[in-house]
Amino acid sequence: MFTGLVEGVGRVASVESRADVRRLRIDTDLGPLVQVGDSVSVSGVCLTVTTHDERGMTADIGPETARITTLGRIDVGHQVNLERSMRADGRFGGHFVQGHVDGLGLVQALRRDGDASWMTVGFPAGLAPYFIQKGAVTVDGISLTIAALHDGHFEVMIIPHTWASTNLPERRAGDPVNLECDMIGKYVVRSLEARR
Numbered sequence: 001m002f003t004g005l006v007e008g009v010g011r012v013a014s015v016e017s018r019a020d021v022r023r024l025r026i027d028t029d030l031g032p033l034v035q036v037g038d039s040v041s042v043s044g045v046c047l048t049v050t051t052h053d054e055r056g057m058t059a060d061i062g063p064e065t066a067r068i069t070t071l072g073r074i075d076v077g078h079q080v081n082l083e084r085s086m087r088a089d090g091r092f093g094g095h096f097v098q099g100h101v102d103g104l105g106l107v108q109a110l111r112r113d114g115d116a117s118w119m120t121v122g123f124p125a126g127l128a129p130y131f132i133q134k135g136a137v138t139v140d141g142i143s144l145t146i147a148a149l150h151d152g153h154f155e156v157m158i159i160p161h162t163w164a165s166t167n168l169p170e171r172r173a174g175d176p177v178n179l180e181c182d183m184i185g186k187y188v189v190r191s192l193e194a195r196r
Contacts, residue, residue: 002041003094004136004143006081006166010042012074013056020063024074027056030082039099041083043167044141044178045069046099069101070140070176079167081141094143095136096183103127105139105179107171108153115160119171122153123179129189130181138180142166 010028017023026042031052034040038049040059047059066072074080086092109120121139123131131137133149142162148155158168171177 001086002046002083002097002099002141003086003092004083004097004138004141005094006083006142006162008082009165009167010056010080010082012076012078012080015074015076022061022066022071023050023058024061024071025056025058026080026082028082030084031056034084039085041081041085041097041099041141043070043080044097044099044138044180045071045101068104069178070104073176079170081166083141095138097138097141097143097180098183099141100180101178102130102181102186103179105177107173107175107177109173110171113157117158117163117168118147118155119158119168120153120155121177121179125152127179127181128152130185132185135185136182138178140167140177142168 008028008030010026013027014025032054034049034052034057036049039046040049049057050060051058061071103124105121105123108122111118131149133146135146137144137146144156146154147157
């Protein structure tokens with residue numbers, strides 16, 4: 001379980017293919033703070049730490065994860081948002097994030113608004129029931145609030161701290177992003193569907 005509050009930005013140092021598995025080496029200051037077997041959100045995808053040292057960590061990406069997330073096309077030099085799993089005795093910010101990507105979104109536009117930024121993200125039609133205006137959404141592991149909801153896309157406003165503390169400055173129109181819908185909303189929709 002995560003919160004969507006990014007702890008740091010890492011950089012992909014290597015990508016090694018082993019049969020159907022891709023092994024990522026990520027340079028990050030979080031290397032000394034994790035252990036083998038820990039769950040870490042990597043741009044919104046829950047991965048397991050396989051090795052770590054003071055310079056970073058490695059994690060494996062299975063075939064399904066490679067197919068349905070941006071990690072299947074990630075390459076050396078790309079920046080990733082990182083968050084360690086939430087401690088049971090820690091403070092809770094953001095929202096409940098599982099690190100289970102529901103689908104790929106597409107950055108449609110980025111624009112400045114004073115010191116803040118706006119991002120427009122297109123989403124697959126099948127995810128539409130899970131979004132509400134002023135509701136939570138996770139974009140590449142970042143907990144954001146949907147400021148405006150339209151047919152097929154939403155807009156989020158990004159404060160300067162979030163912009164500076166994540167990989168968002170690398171994003172461009174046309175880039176794919178990992179989307180995770182609010183977990184509570186998914187349970188509500190599923191419950192209603194089951195009653196029909």
